[in-house]
Structures are given as C-alpha cells and as structure tokens.
Amino acid sequence: MDLALNKVLVAPSTSASGQEPARFTVVEYEYGSDMVVLCQQIKKSPRKPFVHRIGSPIKFSHEGYRHIINWDEFSLESQGFLDGVHTQYYRDMRLSQNIPRGDGDKIKAYFDRCQKLEDKVKLKLRTVEAFEQFPQRRKAFFNGDIPTKSLQGLAKSLGVSYDFVWDTLCRYYAYGQCEDALIPAFGNCGKNTQLPADTDEARRQFPKGRGRKSKSTHAIKRIAHRGDAETVKRFKQNDLPTLQYHSMKSLCRQYNAKYATELLFEDELGNKYWDYVPEKYLTPQQFITRLEDACKNRAEFERIKRGAKEFRNKLRIKKSTVMKHVVGPSHMYEIDATVLDVHLVSKFCTEEKLVIERPILYTVIDVATTMIVGFHLSLNGANAESVTLALFNAMTEKESFCKQWGFDYRPGDWPCNHVCHTLVIDRGAEYLDKKMAALIKSKVGLTSIQITEAYVGRAKGTVEGLFNKLNRMCIHALPGALIKGRPKAKADTSNHACYTIDDLYHILVHEVIAYNKDTVVKKKLTQEHLLNGVSPTPLDLWNWGLEELMGGGKTVDPKSLMAELLPKRTGVITDSGLKLKKEKITYQTDNKKFEEFRQEIVLQRYRSGYEVEVMMLPSWNQHLWFKMGQESSDIITFEVADTNELVKNLHFSQAIEILEELSVFESNARHINAIEESIRVKRQIDIANSNIKQLRGLLRSEGKSPAKGRAENTNADRYAQAQHNASIVQSAISGLSTNN
Template sequence: MHNIVENTVIEWFTSDTEKRQIERILWVSPSNDVAISIAMEDDKAFPLMKTHSEYIAGLESNLCRVVEWVNGNIPLLDRELDEEYLNLREKSWDAIKGIVLDEPGCFDKSFRGSRVREAQERTGLHKSTIYRYLRRYWQGGKMKNALLPHYNNCGSYGNDRMPGEAKRGRPRKFEEESLGINIDEETKQLLRSGIRLFYNNKNKSPLKHAYQKTLEKFFTTGFRQEGQAIIPILPPTDKLPSFGQYRYWFKKEMDLEDTLKSRHGEKRFALDYRPILGSSTYESFGPGSRFQIDATVADVYLVSEYRREWIIGRPIIYIVIDVFSRYIAGIYIGLEGPSWIGAMMALANTTMDKVQFCAQYGIDIEPEEWVSSHLPQKLTADRGELEGEKPSQLIDVLGVDVENAPPYRADWKGIVEQQFRLVNLRSIQFIPGAIKERYRERGQRDYRLDAKLTLKEFTQIMIRNVLYHNNHHHMLWYDRNEFMVADEVAPVPRDLWHWGIINRNGRLKKQPENIVKLNLMYQGEATVTAAGIQFKGMHYGCELAMREQWFVIARANKTWRVKVCYDPRSTNEIYLWLDEGRQFETCMLLEREERYRNKRIEEVEDLLEIERYQGRHQGSNNMLSKIELDAHTKAIVDAAAKKTEEAIQQSQESSNQRIKGTRQRRSNEKLINREQEVFKLSEQVTSPDSPTSNVVPLKRDGKPETKQTYIPPADKLSKIKAYLLEDGDDDE
C-alpha cells in the first residue's frame, strides 16, 4: 500500500529518456484528493497542484518511486553554528514566516503574490530575494535551517586545489629549508603507491623508511655505480616532495583499519584493534542461552597414581561456563586432549548429578552447591574439537547449536578464557610442581622435580575452585540490568543463575545422562554378518541380535549395516543406535576376538593395517610364483599333448575303441602304480637273482611263516603288458 505524506520526495522517470524530475510533497489535503509539490532541482520552481491519485497510479505503474533525500547543506544542530549565521537565518525567516505558515493559501499564486508584496514593504527586501527564501524553505523540507547561508558552497572547502606555479602551504622560516613541491594528482598517486608498498606491509617499517623507499623507487632519474654498489640518483630536494608532505598525505588519506590489517594481519587486528561495542552478557538471554567451552594445559606437573616417583606431565583442564551468570556448568580434568574426547567428557559432565560426581573424589556437597545438570541452547567452542561430523549429534539430536570461533580469536570465548587465568591465580601457581616461569635460568631448580600431586588430587583442588567460584565469587565488574538491580541480585554466579532460572526460564535443556553420553561418542557403521556384528575388523554380539536372529538372517539372506557409537579408548564394547539415539543396545566383543580385548581402537586399526600391508607385500610374491607355476604347467601340458597326439596317430584307434576297456585298464594301471608306490624302508634294492635276501620271516604262534612263492615284479609287469596287448572286454 503506497502512502503519500508531507515531505515525501518523489522521483519521476521514463524508460525512453535519462532525464529525471524530483519533487517534494509540501501539503496533502485532509481528504487525500489533492497534493501540492515543488521541483527540487529547479531554481525557479513554484508549488504545483496534482491529484493524489496521480501519484498512486505512478507508483503502482513504476513511473515514479519514493526516494530518500538528504540535504547536506542543512545543519541539524544549532549549537554548532556561528551567531552570525543564526542572525541571517532569523532575518530570512522573519521575511517569509507570515507567508509559509498560512497553508494551503500560500500555494495559491495570487494569494502568494499579495503576501510577498506586503513582505517587501515590511522588510525592504527585493521580490526575488523573498521568492528565493521561499524556495529554499520548501525545497529544504520546510525547515528553518534551510534558510542558513550556504557558505560551504563558497571556495573549495574539502576539495583539493589545483596546483599552480606558486608553492602552496605554510611558508618556510629559513630560505635554505626544503620547500617541497606542489602535489598534483600524478605525484599523489606515486605517494599512495609508496605508502601501500613500503608502509602497509608485514615488515612494519617506520614512515621515514617508507618515505625513503618511495623516493628511491618513483623519483629516481638515473643510477651510478661505485664498485659493486648501484646508487640511485635523485633530483634536488626542491624538486622532491618533502617528508612533511609525505606524512600529510599519509594522514589525510590513511585508512586506519586497512593499515592495521596490512601491518599486523587480519587475525591480530580482530584480536587487538577491533571495536569493542558489545558485551558477552547481552549475547545470552538467561541461563543456558549460551555456554562457552575451552581447554588449556595446566601450568603444573603431576605424578602417577600408581608410582608416585613417576612424573606424568601436565593435565588438561576443560571448563564449560554459562555466559549469562558465569556459572561453571561442567569440567574435565584428565590427560585426554585437547581433543574431541576431552570435550566429550566435559560436555557429559554438564549433565551429570554433581553430588555423585563430587562423591567420586571424596567431596560431599549439597545439591544446591552445584545445581547445573543441563545442556545449553548454544555452545561456543574452538574450531578444533567441535568442528566436522563428530558434534553433529549435538545439533541434530540433543538440540544444541554449536558455534565455532574463528582461528586465533580467543576473545570470542573471553569468559571461559578468563576462568583459566583466575584458576591459575587462585590455586595452581601455589601448587608444588607449578610452572613459575616459562624459561628457567641456568642452574635454577627444575620445577618438574617438585611435582607432588596425582591427577585425582589435582581434580579435587579444581572441584573446590569451582565450588568457590559458583557460590562465593563476587564479580564487581558484572553489568547487572535494571531488573537485577531492582531485585537486589548480588553479582555472584549462583545468585545470577537462580535469578535467571526464575525470570528468564526456557533455555536450559535436560537429557538423561546415558543418552547424552551416547550422542557424544564417536559414531560409525557396523555390518551384521553371520559371524557377528563386524566393526573395524572386530566382531561383537548382543542379546537383541540373538533374540531377533540377526546372524541367521545374515547367513540365509545377506548382510546389512547398522549405526553404532563407540568410545575409541576401549574395544570391549560398542553401542547399537536405536530409535534415533533415544535408546541403545550394548554389544560385547566376542570371545574369539580375545586379541583385541582391552585395547584402543587406534591400536587395533594399526594392527590390521600392518597385517594388510604384509598381505599386500606377500601378494606380489604370490603373483610371481603363480606366474612361474603357470609357465611350468603349460610346458608339461604342451609336451604331454604332443606325445598323446603322436600315440593316437600311431595306434590308429577310433574314439569308440579308445573308450572301451577303460575300467580294466584303470585296474591294471592301479596295479602298476602300487608296485611303484609301495613303502620301502631299506634303500637297498632287491636283486632278481636273490629274491629273498631282504625278506624277514614273521613268526605266528611261535612257528615260522610258511614260505610263499615269490613272483618278481618284472614277471608281473610282463604279464600285464601282454594282457594289455590283447583285446579287453567293454567297460559297459
């Protein structure tokens, strides 16, 4: 719906011409049937009357449009104006106020003419002067300040003057002082290039050095050689821009933001020089609107829980903190990370019952001392741990919106970063084994040898720090809003948390602890096979699979894939993903996979990769051996085929004749093979002349065996051969 009101600026245009006409609406009749306007860019314009419907039709048919008109000649604040200007404005206003205040009569030509004559007689001004005041008032939006003198149109204020013969600028005190030159557009461009090349760069050169390099590059007239050095030749100093001129144009045209980014880089600019216009407190509506999570390596060395003489290095501290109240919602103190596993442990801790959590470390607390066991609406984190596919379940299932900070932008997580500093100042720097200074002097005692605390004992100290911060830390710098001030809420995280729960509820999310852990674990796909649920080369089983006969179905039909999640620190269990993450089924490693038990997933993957590598290496040797085997086989087959073909041609038997007697020939062949395959325990060969020389008589019931007539193998073979020459019976 188009609406035409007083002071609306309308631009009329047509498609067949580049000319435009801009007019301002001066008055609209109460019945919205008539509108009075004046042309904006006409020095002799007078108010014109048009129908309201004409404007509406023009807007609807795109023959005109409403534009925003800003008149830079009209100041908005009187206190910045000279008294002389104000007096001239009042004189002009006094001449026309009796005319312009009489609306709509002043828009009638005859009425306006008579009132202008009256003003002439009263003020003594010329008629054209009064009409000029009227146009300036109407074209300026019917504002008194439109009658101010337009002195800014005089001279060349804000514009660069064209260089001439005379030297511009302040005269020098001494004649021998360098005057410089008049800076024209070409010289100005050379100075800009010099600033861009030699000042706005990562070298961070001083401006004086940039000026010198600019003269060497752009104002050199030649070169001379002295030995190995090539020295640029510059014109006399009165033909060169002075350093003062160089500095003047640098300051006049300098884009400070661009200069800082060029010299320090985008990341350093964002961290140290960007405008600080907001506050983290106002980024969150209430408790749970936004949590921040971050990790740091603690500045203290610990000893082993099992062998206190062993130094195990520095622990990792993860903190999850509520932005609105500064309430610490979860922590993780361990040796994992900074990584997704460490972040996973810290996020799982935000949903734990803190009474049970503290009891694990021998600390008894009341529920109100650490009440948070929720997930947030938004989570601000580093790009490392919470980037990629791993945290997708935070968004998809748990409903947590993950926001990753840009690289090197610790200020995006300033609240949690501040906690690391406070924890170090409160406790860590006083613990044995703490890092006092980053670099030790020669001969100074190694602070690592002072380590006394185990990981569990250090965690106890960190829990005590959290309890102190949440319940007693008075934040004088916290910006309480007007409602907090009215309710006399102390700037203590616990009080701010409870006030926010009552007055700004609806941001915290409650999920069962097991479901949260399930969705925080690593995710993957396993294959249901007849041998079990196969995952990363290992096989698992579960009651659900046995009850629903998954392995029988897989063997009878085909395999299929299922979604699982797992903790990479243990191979003993994986978890089937059921009902889109709302339920799960535990799968145990099968007994036959004993070699994988109590290992990390990475260790198993390394083992399987090594075995695959060895298999690939052996495969190449197998291929070479198979090629050799095929070559020998082919040679034997070719020789046998040749001999067989020759024998067939010599025998001249038909195919039917060759098939006959196969059974009898097989028996005869078997008999011959038996003689050749018989076991012979003695290497001495029996001679035909002494057939019984190697026969050992066996006694049965104390009596020697009866001698049997020995038939030499040669005689048997001769008989068989003679038989083979005869026609045998048909096999059938």
C-alpha cells in the same frame, strides 16, 4: 646605531652554520642609555630576554653552534610583526574568510578549530597581563632574578603549567609584545601543508632541507613530494597484499628495496651490486605518513599497522553485550579450552620422577551468571572426545563426580545438570561441524550453536575471563606452575612438579565450587535481582534465575545425552561381528538381539557388509557402542575380539595452539570466605608434601632434561584417563552412575 623598541638586530651569516642568521628583538631601551634588553627569536624553543651592555660582543647559540659576535657587526632592521604568515592565517580564521566547502561536519570542525585557536591566544594574553601587573616582576624577569615560585604561583592561579607561562612570556617579548606575537604558526603546517610536486620543486622550496639534522651524519632528510605519495599508494595496492604482517619499519624496508634502489653493475660471475637512490629513499616516518594518506580512513591504516587479527580482537567497536540475548541461567553456555600453566608428574612413577605434558582444561560456563557448570581435563590434546566429556559433565548431576575426587558433596553445592538452549563455540578443530549439527537435530534440547569469529577471544569473554581468574587464584600458586613473563630461574619449573592428574582434578573441584559460591559478579546483576534480594554470586543468581526465569530448566537422561554426544563412526556388520570401516579390528557382543539382527543381515541380502552408525571414543579402542534403531533406547556395548590387534591411543589431532592472549577479567572478591580458602590451600599443601615425600626417593632420568621425554612419560596416564573416560560412558549407558 639608532636603537628603538621592537627593532631587530641581525647577526651576520656564518659559514659554520649555513643557516639563517640569528635575530634579536629590542625589548626595552631608554634613549641615551648604555643598556638594552634583547630577546633572541627562536620559534621552537624561545629564549628568555636578557640585559646587555651596548657595544659589547653578544654571546649566543644558534642552530647548534656557539657564537661570539662583536656589536658593530650586527645590522639593525625594522620588522613588521603583523605581516607574518601565521598572523594572516589567524585573521582569516577570525573573519571566516576561508570557510571550507563540504558537508556540515567539515564546516563544524573548521569553526571548532577556529574557536580552539582563539581561546588559546586569549589564555596566553591573560597570562601576560597578569604577569605585567607588577613592574618589578618584569624587571626581575629580564635580569634573571625572578623566583621560580613566583612564576609557579602565577601558573597555578591561571590553571596552566609553569612551562606554559615561561614559553608565553618569551614569545611575547621576542615577537613584538602584542597579541599577534602569541599566535602559533599553524597556518603552514599539518593539514595545511601542501607537498611539492616533485624533487626539483622540493629543492627550490627548501634549498637547505627541512627538519632537524641527523645525530650521526648531521644531514637533513630530503623533502617528500607528491610523487612519493603516488609510489606509496602503488606499493599499498600491488605489493602489500602479497606480504605477511610485518612492522611498519619492515614495510618501509620492503618499499625502499623495490622503489628506492638501483642496480649498479653485474660482474662476470653474475653477482649483482645494488645501491640506494637518495631521491627516492623514504625514512620510516615519511613512509608511515604517506601510507596513512594512501588509506581510505584511519581504520584501514590501523588494520595494516596492527594486523587483521589484533584489529578485530582489540579495536573493533563493541556494539552490544552478550546479556542482550540471554534470558536466564542455562539459556546460553560457552565452552572453551586452555592449556593449564602447571607441570604434572605421572601417577605411575615407580623408579624415577616422570614429568608429563601439561593438561588442557575444557570449561563450560553459563553466560547469564558466570556459573561454572562443568569441566574436563585432557592429556590427549584438543579433541572431540574432551568436548564430549566436558558437555556431559556440564549437563549431568555432580554428586558422584565430586565424591569421586574427594569432595564432601552436600545437596545444592553444584546444582548444574541442565541442558542449555544455545552453545557458543569457537572455530577449533575439535568442534566438528557435522557433530554439532547432529547435536542440534537430536532430542537433547539444544536448539542453536553460535560459532564465534576467528581469533576474536572477546567473543567468548565470559569463559576467557574465567581462565585468567583461575590462573591467578589457583594454578599459578601450585608447585610446578609456569608463569609467563617471570624471569628465568636457575632450574626449570617442572623440577618442582609434584601433582598428578588426579590431584589436579581434586584441586579444581574444590576451586570451582568455591568460585561458584563466593565470587561477586556485579555486572550480571539486574534491577529484578536487587528487588528480590538476590546476592551477586553465581550460585545465588543461578538458583533464583533457574526457578523464576527458566521454569526449572531442562534436564536429560544421562544415557540419552551420552548417546548424542559421543563421536560417531561408520561400522560394518560382518560374519564375525562388527568392524569399523577401513579398520581391521573386530568387535563382538553377547547381546541376543544384536546376534539375531546380525544373522538376519548376513543370511539375506547384505553379504558384502551392512553399514551402521556406531559410537566410540577416539582414544579408547577396546569398546564401542551401537544403538539398535533410532527410536530404540537400547545401546549395546561391544568389546574388541582380539586384543593382539589393538591400536592404542587413536585420537584426533594433538593440542591446538592457543592463539589469543587471555584477557584480563577483574572481579571483586571481598566476599570470599578466608577460612574456607585457607582450608583449600592447606589441603593442597598436604597433597604436595605427601607427594614430594614419595617422590624424594625416586631417581631422575639420566641424560634427560626435565623438558624432554614428557610425551613418552604421559602414555601411562593417557591410557588410565582413557579407561576412566570409557567408564563414564559405560556408566551413563548402563544407567548405574553418571560420573563414577
């Protein structure tokens, strides 16, 4: 056998593998010597050159099989390493012979690809040159004696990885020891690959299949062709719009079920027997590739892959921030609700511990400063009543409200009683279009309402981020807290519940005031703030901006504000008093002005019923309120005439589902006063210990798990809260107090 440098030893074909024969390049040989250096040609995973004695059998692995073949069975061939497809592709790129036609971006991308490929080849060539500077290093590499640290030092000096050096050297010696041996085979892969026209052409081009074998069946997946691409395109146009959102694998199953199955036969009983068609079946990866090709752009594919909701919420391009449209404090408020992650107990526990439903927290926050301007807790689910009271709390003074819940209020602790210019809401059922439109037309001062896109939580990023921060700082540390993702404990978390709704009000008031004072909000700072020495806390930003940018802001009389915020109903004036339309409950009052007005209505031309607009709380039916004329400031309070006909707990729809996960809001809290925080936590612990001591002697509900019976347990607390809400309305209308 006439051995020479770069000649190739070709092993005989073996029936076991059924693949192309193994090939070994002669890397180094001296005439008359009995030793030769060989290197096996494997594109995917290059093998290291090795020293072999001429005439001895060669042991090697090929296509997953181990072989031992005698030396005499090998044939010797001369190989032109410069005639490969990848080499020709690289040369054409360097000579700019295949410049694509089209717009400038396409041509620029082509030249960028050319330059990237050329730079990679040059880097590999520098690696080989640096390695072969020392002949003893080459010999040690062939003999397997080269230290790993030597190659690691070489890789570090070149700024590449150890694997990159190893792969480059093996390819260099296996494919001719020249620059062209380092060219990757990019010319016949990726976007340059052209699918066969049909199944027959695919079999002719790839008679032994393509890709790696299956681990289970050792079968090669069939070759996709242009017919599959047309079928997937038809599936996208005709079938995909009728399907709900599923994963890619589920869509692939739907595709194969319709286009890659056939009916074998139907028996006498009408049972149908189906089987798949191998020539039409697509693997999930093949289906995904064909589906991506069928889409107009990457955005359309991602919308199908992730679903329209997630695509709009996470992948939509952010063009600007909300601060671009905000003048200063009290210019724009955001309002939103969340179900708090904490279990509560009824404050009417007498004989047993009653776990009630989790409350919903409505929060109103100022966009310009992230100042929490108001909040409200609801046990009646998401409804317009809670929105009313949250906005009322945000736009009225807080002294009486704070004192009611046990906070020693000092002037300036929570100076938020201003009406906003713009209110940002979502598409929740509690934000009724008619109610909001009437609020704009009123004399309160609100001039516009922005309704965010459905399912896009980041459109209200300020208030959404606050919910996350509130959970981390306070709620998740309370007994009875429900932490999502935490391993399931032996006992339900509601077993640890000990706070009532009143206790939660007490805790939140302290936490909100501490948040407004201590939280650092660097993103809200401007150059004007820095020049005037304004601290980056919500309270300082609010106080400075309200005077310097908003002229002190706008305030409204609580009575007028409540009259505009209360939900409206249609009432009918009758002989006996005032009734709600389509309701049998009669309301009466001792007000002389209304009695004169009613008598005039009844005795004249409106005997069948005179309709007027009244105000009421959906969850409280013992009172309603009537305004005497649009220009009048007199608001008359009505009480139900017959308490036996009360319909209790009438309210809007129950709690709406929270459709969006709370986005993470990271803030710097290094200025939080540790002493005040410890005092707040101590106060919470004292309340918990006191309540636990009182609840310890109560009986638990027999035969009930903690998760059951909460709706029934909540009734008494709901009634008490509704009574309290009505007292707020009555106080505002009477002008005695706004929150007490």
